[in-house]
Amino acid sequence: MAESPIDNASTPSGTEPAAGRRRSPVTREAVLRAALGIIDRDGVDGMSMRRLADAVGRDPMVIYRHVSNKAAVLDGVAEIVFEQLSVDAGAPDWTSQLRVVARDFRRLALDHPKVVPLLVTRPLATPLGLRSQAVLRPLEDMLALLMRAGFSGADALHVYRAFFGFLFGHVLNELQEVVENPEETDGVLRLGLYRLPISEFPLLRELAPVLDAYDGTAELERGLDILLTGLAANLSNGDPHRG
Template identity: 70%
Template sequence: MITRPPTVRDAGGGGGKINRELVLSTALELIDRDGVGALSMRRLAAALDRDPMILYRHAPSKAALLDGVVETVLAQLRVDAADPDWAAQLRAVARDYRALALAHPNVVPLLVTRPLATPLALRPRGTLRPLEDILALLTRAGFSGPDALHVYRAFIGFLNGHLLNELQELVDNADETDDLLRLGLHRLPIGEFPLLRSLAHALAAYDGAAELERGLDILLTGLATTLSRPA
């Protein structure tokens, strides 16, 4: 179950007590509405009806603020490290991760890039919790520590790539009914890209949920084979 973090409205507007959780949840609201580029300490302070300098007690820099927003979103992701069916648990985590991304599409670039911008030990603890829990899930399932880390990287890399692809607009001309024209693939020379052009219908019929499940089938089947292979 995904729980909603508190917002400035929950705190009664400008008269409520300001804390880090409220600062981050309000920043998330602004990003959801206007995008990452529109977020600034001044706009955030205005939304909270506070002096901008007060915010630096809870987020000492813009980078720290963005890391905190990522932490706020990932705090809603639950991993059952004790689940005896590791593959089913990873599938459930993938579905929940996608649901969070679809609820906060403007945050997806931060989910992908912010972990790469901060050394592992300096990241907010909440952003490391899913990693720790997935490592615990996998090592209990029989993966070695290094292999569990490889699995995690492959898993998260697949999820982030899937989400970036799903949230990207593929339609070139929405008024066209022919898939080749609708996606603009007619511009590609047929002699150079025959296969890509032939897949116009499959590309136009893209279903994010179904694509996620198919990708997980391939990924988890491969991981299961790796786990069962003799040392």
């Protein structure tokens, strides 16, 4: 087994050699936290098992004792971010609780923008029963919240899918808002819409000021207003035997 840079480190005379010092044991959580740091800085493509081993300060074979391959690392990174998202299944107002969850998810996405693609795709790459408890916990608790509110099990699942589909779409859209000319004050110029023939894209050109004034917080709240109002109406008008 190759030695790590830490194992080969020189030490001042009279001190214990680095290879003989007691070091903190490597844990799966420490490996995943190091991977999260790499992805936060350099994106998913910047994360390799060699870089991960260097970040942890161990030989790559030590890393493989905790995560079998890069795919397992990516799953684990999504897991430790999802661990920070909680749903209060006992909340008295289900719509208010979903607003809290939505705001928390957006905050996590903005804290870890380069991890967002993993949050959207990695759980779906694993059969439901094989996903980690951290990934499944929001689903279980949200189903409990909604069923307590009066939704059938089937409808609660539909609400969960619609809700997180909206959240995933929102954060991906917000994180990809890029302007072409930040110094310009005119929306058409800032967004590069002047490149589009006005005869073919009159509405996009007309809405340039609105597009340019994009506000992620306001957009999230407006989307939640539309979504939750519709879901609440569906619940109040629903057939209790449906589902």
